[in-house]
Amino acid sequence: xxxxxxxxxxxxxxxxxxxxxxxxxxxxxxxxxxxxxxxxxxxxxxxxxxxxxxxxxxxxxxxxxxxxxxxxxxxxxxxxxxxxxxxxxxxxxxxxxxxxxxxxxxxxxxxxxxxxxxxxxxxxxxxxxxxxxxxxxxxxxxxxxxxxxxxxxxxxxxxxxxxxxxxxxxxxxxxxxxxxxxxxxxxxxxxx
Amino acid sequence: xxxxxxxxxxxxxxxxxxxxxxxxxxxxxxxxxxxxxxxxxxxxxxxxxxxxxxxxxxxxxxxxxxxxxxxxxxxxxxxxxxxxxxxxxxxxxxxxxxxxxxxxxxxxxxxxxxxxxxxxxxxxxxxxxxxxxxxxxxxxxxxxxxxxxxxxxxxxxxxxxxxxxxxxxxxxxxxxxxxxxxxxxxxxxxxxxxxxxxxxx
Numbered sequence: 001x002x003x004x005x006x007x008x009x010x011x012x013x014x015x016x017x018x019x020x021x022x023x024x025x026x027x028x029x030x031x032x033x034x035x036x037x038x039x040x041x042x043x044x045x046x047x048x049x050x051x052x053x054x055x056x057x058x059x060x061x062x063x064x065x066x067x068x069x070x071x072x073x074x075x076x077x078x079x080x081x082x083x084x085x086x087x088x089x090x091x092x093x094x095x096x097x098x099x100x101x102x103x104x105x106x107x108x109x110x111x112x113x114x115x116x117x118x119x120x121x122x123x124x125x126x127x128x129x130x131x132x133x134x135x136x137x138x139x140x141x142x143x144x145x146x147x148x149x150x151x152x153x154x155x156x157x158x159x160x161x162x163x164x165x166x167x168x169x170x171x172x173x174x175x176x177x178x179x180x181x182x183x184x185x186x187x188x189x190x191x192x
Numbered sequence: 193x194x195x196x197x198x199x200x201x202x203x204x205x206x207x208x209x210x211x212x213x214x215x216x217x218x219x220x221x222x223x224x225x226x227x228x229x230x231x232x233x234x235x236x237x238x239x240x241x242x243x244x245x246x247x248x249x250x251x252x253x254x255x256x257x258x259x260x261x262x263x264x265x266x267x268x269x270x271x272x273x274x275x276x277x278x279x280x281x282x283x284x285x286x287x288x289x290x291x292x293x294x295x296x297x298x299x300x301x302x303x304x305x306x307x308x309x310x311x312x313x314x315x316x317x318x319x320x321x322x323x324x325x326x327x328x329x330x331x332x333x334x335x336x337x338x339x340x341x342x343x344x345x346x347x348x349x350x351x352x353x354x355x356x357x358x359x360x361x362x363x364x365x366x367x368x369x370x371x372x373x374x375x376x377x378x379x380x381x382x383x384x385x386x387x388x389x390x391x392x393x
Binding site for chain 2: 018020021022024027031032033035036039040045049051052056057060064073115117121122124125129140143144145146148150165169170175176179
């Protein structure tokens, strides 16, 4: 992880000097993570892809403003967060909350050919995540799927750490209740 | 939600200080309720992780095209405003350059540059006159001192000579007085001797 960070910093420095190939290599390291982050909060593959491209373009245009290359990840996700919420605002009808009508992500169970997890559990998780508010869902994605620290999440979503924790713990309580009936068969299956 | 003084969920997400973590760890070992709560959290996280990451449908990449590249000036300008250190350095350099230019282009002091030639000659004559006066005055004072000294020495010498003359005169008078007394005595003595011889004849 340290070597990776050092290499990222090196690529960032080269990209700042106009080395597009170095930036393409940097993108190849982060595009999957950023795409999945956006996919889980906007729940639409096409939007997630468009937003990912916009995120990396904006990141390239503003790369010289990044003072500390070691903070690249939170900085990049902050751009992604802004792009996603900008989309929320554009598509939100007057008076409605920042929620999108998500496409059905049932295909997620088979994309990547992961056969370890049963389809019903994947569907249940997708459904449970959709029941969260956008802020709660984003916090769960950043903590559980992307593995950021609370301080980094606070930086990305521009909210205090206490707010981030509150959103996450509330979301986990809801998810726990939603997924409880599904988890039991999984456990039982795992014990066999 | 949890027995220990610290939030069990903070413990689960490793967001406690080291001493708090140790206290909670000790508590969890003896508390079935908290162990169950931790199991539930772990189960929820495991269930969430059942949703796999998707592959990105289309790779993202940029081509190096001069049309889309900012110009060298724009890159330099952006780099300047993007870094406080560069901005500070450039500001200091500009300030230094301004100081150098100012020092080179500053007009010379007027008193030294614009003295008319006539005034300069008059000044030089005045200075020369004052110097001459000062020298003459010093010479006169020196000569006066010398003359005074000479007068004093002459007066002292004359006084000493007069004293010596007076002293010699007194000694001479004393000598003459003694001589006169001796002659008187000799005369009287010879008279007495001549009178006695006449009576006997």
